[in-house]
Amino acid sequence: MHRFFLSFLIFMVSTMCAFSAKLEISIKGEGANGIVVIDLFEEIAPLHVERMLGLASKGKYDGIVFHRVIEGFMAQTGDVQFGKVGGDFSMAGRGASDMPDLPAEFSNIPFDRGIVGMARAQNPDSANSQFFIMFNEGYFLNGQYTVVGKVVEGMDVIDAIKLGLGSNGSVLGSPDFMEQVRPQ
Numbered sequence: 001m002h003r004f005f006l007s008f009l010i011f012m013v014s015t016m017c018a019f020s021a022k023l024e025i026s027i028k029g030e031g032a033n034g035i036v037v038i039d040l041f042e043e044i045a046p047l048h049v050e051r052m053l054g055l056a057s058k059g060k061y062d063g064i065v066f067h068r069v070i071e072g073f074m075a076q077t078g079d080v081q082f083g084k085v086g087g088d089f090s091m092a093g094r095g096a097s098d099m100p101d102l103p104a105e106f107s108n109i110p111f112d113r114g115i116v117g118m119a120r121a122q123n124p125d126s127a128n129s130q131f132f133i134m135f136n137e138g139y140f141l142n143g144q145y146t147v148v149g150k151v152v153e154g155m156d157v158i159d160a161i162k163l164g165l166g167s168n169g170s171v172l173g174s175p176d177f178m179e180q181v182r183p184q
Helices: 002-018 046-057 155-159
Strands: 022-028 034-040 068-070 074-077 115-118 131-134 147-153 177-183
Touching: 022 046, 034 046, 034 155, 046 147, 046 177, 147 155
Parallel strands: none
Antiparallel strands: 022 034, 022 177, 034 147, 068 074, 074 131, 115 131, 115 147
16 A cells, blocks of 8 residues: 555656646736746647747747737737847737647637637648737637646736737737746
8 A cells, every 4th residue: 555655646746747847938018027937738739838848948939029919818929030029020920930830739728817829820730939828718719729828927917918909909119028938
């Protein structure tokens, strides 16, 4: 019995360690300033998590703006091609990384407040580098976009991100941005 308990305990600890990837994001700008931590769901969306961790490790997400922010819905960022702060980000939202698009990894996890999803074009298999964070539930997205994680610290910082204008939520002027993104 004692040996079984010890084996079970070792299994549980190793399982928890295996699924503990996180991103720490330092956000700066007119609206939001602070640290956000995202727990990544590598068991649910392994390809997407690997992509995000790779881009973060290479510093590709550093200085990328929140180009689309819709009040009560979500904040979108991650355009490593056209979304660099300080540059011409008029094309932000249309770019990607230099790696191929990813196949969808849909799950049964609902798009609740704080859920992180991968942005994509009309083709479900077109997610690349962009992602969005939900301000509120958006269940109409369920089964349509890959869920990649959830904000576990700093949702107040997300709530303070500078809002965009109009129905598409384009952020004009000086958008808030991810100053630094690092795997934890």
